[in-house]
Amino acid sequence: MSEYERKRKNYIRSKSTQKIDSPQSNDELEETIDDKNPSMMIDNNILMTKTPQSLDDLLDVDDNNNENDEDKEENENHNNTNDDVDNDSTHLSIDDPTTTEQTRQKKSIEKNGPGVLDVPSPDVGLDVKFGFNDLCPVCGDKVSGFHYGLLTCESCKGFFKRTVQNKKNYQCIDKQQCQIDKTQRKRCAFCRFKKCLQVGMKLEAVRENRVRGGRNKFGPLYRRSRALRQQIMRQHFVSMVKAQQNMIPNGNGIDNGQTSLDMTGNGLQVKSEPEQPNLHPFQHMYSSLQTTTNINHSPHTHHPNNLPHHQQHHYQPQKSSSFPGVYQDFFNTNSSITNNTRLQQSFQLNPFDTYYKNSSASSTSYGHSPPSLLLPSNSNSNPASGSSNSSSSPVGQISSKLLDYQISSPSTTGTTTTVNTTNSTLNTSSILSTLTMQQHPMATNDSMHTDTNNGISSVYFYNNQYLATNYDMNDTNNIPETLTKLIESDQAYRCTEIRYIEDIQQIHIDLTRDDGDILVVCSLLDKLCFLMVDWARQSLYFKDIQIDNQIKLLKAAWIEILIIDLIWKQCQQPKETCVNCIVSANGQLLNINLIQNPAVKKLAERYLQCVNDFRQLQWQYPEYLALKYLVLFDPDVQGVTESSLIEEVQEKITNALGEYTTDHNNPSISNSTSRSPSQQQQAPTNEQEKFACILLKLPDVRLIGNDLKKFLQLIDRKHDGKLLDGCLLGEMLNGLQSNN
DNA sequence: GTAGCCTTGAAC
């Protein structure tokens, strides 16, 4: 019997001795509140007195039942209190879910009246407890609880503990890419441990002094993880309920706006077994989200230098360390645990580093001059091109021109806006601070139409790179309001962005150069940073956040947003036209076979794989936008003070994305006629999984972003920090440090 | 070495 089952039985046993009508304890209530979005609580209260009018209503009912394991059962018991449900029925929910479900639905109808059906508890209807909610992200075995930062099985917990405590040094006899699952997890300890780290298990949670008992400092993070998990479960549940609606006879498969599940007279219809989803990806998504929220932005990052003093000796990845080998390899290859690359500079771990040590002669010259960058042809669009700038770095000097232009660009509104710097402790010498405090020149319709000869064609040309070829802007049917707003906000920005596009498009990258044309690449990235900040500071919701928090969010998310933008752009190109090529932001096709640095080439290959994965998902413009916002609005970013507001936005967008993917993933619903032939050939993704699959790509994006950052930092270091000195890219690369 | 179960104790 697993620990989980034992606990479950113990729990049921303990419940059997409780009074049925015993009130919920304060602790339980606090935990319930703590794990939920406050808005959900309000909705739940409302739901107590009204008929659910939408799936969201139903969802919130589900949420009421959908606590973490014990909490969930707790709620079930309390929800059933009025029904005088005995403990046998609770027990039956394990052994005979069908019977229990029928009973539950009957009781639900009796309790709520006709037309109101409680959403089946995941425990009995969706088998969440034994589904994606309980699969170890490392091996897929059954989860036994939170261990070292995330939900894992007992064996991986033990394995992780043994490895860290005993300073194991594993080796992989293959290519360090072994499949880790329940049956094969013993085969390769190296890859198993690697996966443990990749999914987010925390080294620092293993106690150096081996003190038993007690709780650790991750409590709040664990709670947040639970909240995220519940959020995902809710979305998943919406997908299934909607899919199920479409399958119900006489349901017409059409959402006529009356989305409440009126099962009057046939309460068991909903019992028709929901299509059992492939649940495993959700577990990975969950762990990925944990990775997203807990690793890189967490104050408890894996990085050794962030560890408590008493644990530091565990993680000194220096050659003389008593803890060598495996950690060096993982710090080297697993960027998910090495966000703060600057702190790693004392040890050589990165393949980029090795390469550049071996090829220093080719990487130190600035001899190649990118004329389009250093001397923007359109001097009119750069009124401050001759401005003074203290930056002496090549990229910094280039950036200053765009920065000066942006700072000096007049507001088209003709009004003066006071920037909200309340409570701000900004370092106004920072480029990012300066940019975020700028009043944004809002778009006007004129900006699209005044220049008939150049403007519109450019706008269309440019927008065609960003707007989905398979997305009809006029088709706003079934688009959640939140996403509609995002789209409007994004479109407004695209009109202003045109000012910079020409400058970007003039860039030319020559990959055949010995140095990979790194200066030009950095310059392009630097400009993209400007555009990204420009985009963010006028974006919906982001404008409402204090500027110092805006800066922190941007510094945490910038590279992932850039990568998502690039991937999106590439996805808009027919696959056949860019085989083995990266579609650069300047429109250039970069053949990765021309990349000479093997590490960079490998990174490029991973990027293209990621692009391919997104292609297969057939993600659409609203989904792309939502993903960017989800990356940007990360409440776990270190030092952010408006976490609840940010989390609120995150949840809002998550819900909207879930709703949209459910409504638009069905090829018959989405605008399949406008898909490219290559897209039509792609097998449509299971509609119940698309939401998860999209979010599942975020860890990949993060890994690619982290490796890219490491690469850029190494390049900069190779040039004594002068390559990116004084430019926005350099500032972004320094991450949160400069802001703390 | 693995993995299931047990014990512990700080946080709640």
Next chain:
DNA sequence: GTTCAAGGCTAC
């Protein structure tokens, strides 16, 4: 007092 995520124990 309860919870739950640590470490420990031990059969395999």
